[in-house]
Each structure stands twice: as C-alpha cells, then as structure tokens.
Amino acid sequence: MEEKTNDPPKQEQENQQEGTWARQAWAHLSTVRQQSPLIQCITNFVSMDLVANVMLAAGASPAMIHSIEEIPDFTPKAHALYINVGTLTPDWLPAMKLAIQVANENKKPWVLDPVAAGASGFRLKACLELLGMKPTVVRGNGSEIIALFKGSEDSNSKGVDSMHESTDAVEAAKSLAEVSGSIVAVSGAVDIVTDGQRVVGAKNGVSMLQKITATGCSVTALIAAFVAIDPSRAFEATASAMSVFGVASEIGMDMAKGPASLRMHMIDSLYGLDRATVLHRVNISAI
Ligand SMILES: Nc1ncnc2c1ncn2[C@@H]1O[C@H](COP(=O)(O)OP(=O)(O)O)[C@@H](O)[C@H]1O
Ligand SMILES: Cc1ncsc1CCOP(=O)(O)O
Numbered sequence: 307m308e309e310k311t312n313d314p315p316k317q318e319q320e321n322q323q324e325g326t327w328a329r330q331a332w333a334h335l336s337t338v339r340q341q342s343p344l345i346q347c348i349t350n351f352v353s354m355d356l357v358a359n360v361m362l363a364a365g366a367s368p369a370m371i372h373s374i375e376e377i378p379d380f381t382p383k384a385h386a387l388y389i390n391v392g393t394l395t396p397d398w399l400p401a402m403k404l405a406i407q408v409a410n411e412n413k414k415p416w417v418l419d420p421v422a423a424g425a426s427g428f429r430l431k432a433c434l435e436l437l438g439m440k441p442t443v444v445r446g447n448g449s450e451i452i453a454l455f456k457g458s459e460d461s462n463s464k465g466v467d468s469m470h471e472s473t474d475a476v477e478a479a480k481s482l483a484e485v486s487g488s489i490v491a492v493s494g495a496v497d498i499v500t501d502g503q504r505v506v507g508a509k510n511g512v513s514m515l516q517k518i519t520a521t522g523c524s525v526t527a528l529i530a531a532f533v534a535i536d537p538s539r540a541f542e543a544t545a546s547a548m549s550v551f552g553v554a555s556e557i558g559m560d561m562a563k564g565p566a567s568l569r570m571h572m573i574d575s576l577y578g579l580d581r582a583t584v585l586h587r588v589n590i591s592a593i
C-alpha cells in the first residue's frame with residue numbers, strides 16, 4: 307500500500323508547476339516592458355526588420371550595431387548581445403568575436419543563433435568557434451542543434467529550414483548544453499530548453515510561423531531580451547521567451563489570413579499581451 311504523505315498528488319503538483327512557469331513568464335514579460343533592456347543585435351540582413359519590431363513590441367530596445375569600430379564604445383552599454391550568423395561572410399566574424407569578448411568582459415549575457423549551422427564547412431566552423439566563446443544561450447532549430455552537436459556538416463541540409471523535429475534533437479541538445487555550459491534551446495512544434503540536466507518543453511506556437519522568414523531569428527532575439535533582465539536564471543528566461551512568442555502567434559493566428567497578416571497580428575498580439583492571457587495560455591512543462 308502507498309504510504310500516506312501530506313504532499314499533493316502528482317497531477318496536482320504538475321499543475322502547480324505549470325502555473326509557476328506561467329506566472330514566471332508574465333513576470334519576465336512585465337520586467338522587459340518596465341526596464342526596456344538595450345539589446346545589441348549583430349544579425350542577418352533578412353531578419354533585421356522583424357527582429358527589431360518583435361523586440362520593440364515586447365518592450366525591449368534593439369540596436370542593430372555591427373561595425374567593429376563601434377563595439378568598444380557601444381557593447382558595454384548594452385544589457386545583452388545577440389549574435390546571428392544568417393548571412394555570414396568572413397568580414398563579419400571579427401566584429402562578432404570582438405563584441406562577444408567585450409560582452410564577456412563586462413559580464414553581459416549573450417545569445418547565439420547558429421542559422422543553417424550544417425549548411426557549409428565555413429558556417430559550421432564559425433558557429434563552433436562562437437560556441438566556444440560561451441554563449442549564455444544558443445537557440446536553433448532541430449537540424450542546427452544536431453549539426454553543432456555532431457560538429458559535422460549536414461549533407462542533406464535544407465539551409466535555414468529544419469529537416470528534423472525539435473524532439474529529435476533532445477539528446478543532442480542535452481549533450482551540447484553539458485559540453486558547452488550554455489543553455490540550449492531547440493525550436494519546433496514543441497520548443498525544448500535544457501541546461502544539460504533539466505529539460506522543459508514549451509508547447510505554444512503555430513506551424514505557420516515557419517512560413518514567415520526570420521521568426522526563428524526573432525524568438526532568439528526575444529530570448530536575449532528576457533535573459534537581459536534575468537541573467538542568473540537564463541534557463542527560465544529562455545523558456546518564458548519561447549512560450550510568450552508562441553502565445554503571441556496563437557492569438558495572431560486567430561486574426562490572420564496567411565503568413566503576411568500573421569506577421570502583423572503576431573507583432574500586435576505580443577505588444578498587447580495581458581496578464582490573464584499569459585497565465586491562461588503559457589504551456590511549459592518538464593519533459
Ligand atoms: N510545427 C510548429 N508548430 C508550432 N510552432 C512552431 C512549429 N514549428 C516552428 N514553430 C515556432 O516557430 C518559431 C520559429 O521556429 P523554427 O521554425 O523552428 O525556427 P527557424 O526559423 O530557426 O528554423 C518558434 O517560435 C517555434 O516555436
Ligand atoms: C532566409 C535566410 N537566409 C539567410 S538568413 C535567413 C533568415 C532565416 O531566418 P529564420 O532562421 O528565423 O527562419
């Protein structure tokens with residue numbers, strides 16, 4: 307016979323924990339709105355507009371400053387740094403590395419988006435070098451995280467799009483987190499977040515996000531904003547950011563007719579998210 311304890315039953319405990327994640331997500335979003343952290347973004351040409359607009363809608367203050375000449379002056383002022391290799395060429399790498407070095411020296415969190423990591427030898431090498439500089443968080447799709455974990459190019463690479471489900475990459479993400487010391491996040495139908503030990507899944511979002519370019523880049527930027535205001539709890543901040551982005555897209559989808567209007571309604575919904583909606587919709591649980 308099961309021994310009687312005063313602890314609530316397992317299902318009730320799980321419900322309580324999920325409520326805790328939702329309250330935490332609201333706390334993170336409210337704090338971003340109150341503090342409006344300054345985020346330096348060195349991101350790809352395709353994503354600059356959407357990334358900046360998503361961050362503004364969430365309450366953060368983005369600055370697309372990527373010239374190496376400006377980094378010594380500007381990077382120390384930023385609350386977090388966002389590095390994205392989407393349209394990488396060799397001349398961008400020194401600026402990225404200097405910004406990371408300055409962020410690390412100033413104990414500022416930084417977040418890496420390894421776009422299409424397995425698409426070419428040049429890109430993979432660059433991503434592995436950046437990963438070696440200890441990002442606070444790395445967020446990719448399933449194929450990107452698997453390429454980083456394996457450290458090898460993907461002969462089937464579809465470029466920036468994923469050939470894998472996020473759930474295919476759970477073990478790769480855990481190992482990568484253990485080896486790198488970074489929080490690793492994998493986006494997909496379920497967004498996975500791990501520090502190598504803990505693994506949670508955020509089950510928010512809509513599949514049509516895949517039909518809007520730079521939504522992955524944008525959710526990584528949102529992670530940078532959330533980590534900026536809670537740097538000592540990057541695991542929790544990452545899960546909050548991914549879930550909040552997903553909730554905004556779910557609400558946007560109710561008004562959208564296709565990808566172009568989803569883009570607009572998702573930004574509006576992120577801007578207008580209220581406490582009751584976040585508490586009701588955030589769906590994060592242990593995996
Ligand atoms: N099948 C899906 N269902 C719901 N949301 C999804 C799905 N696939 C991706 N997303 C969401 O779309 C956003 C971008 O993720 P993804 O497409 O995986 O990134 P990337 O653009 O880097 O490939 C994330 O917020 C993710 O949660
Ligand atoms: C299409 C494209 N090509 C190079 S970067 C880029 C944007 C990719 O954005 P995301 O990874 O968020 O889909």
Ligand SMILES: [Mg+2]
Binds near residue numbers: 422447466522523
């Ligand atoms: Mg991407």
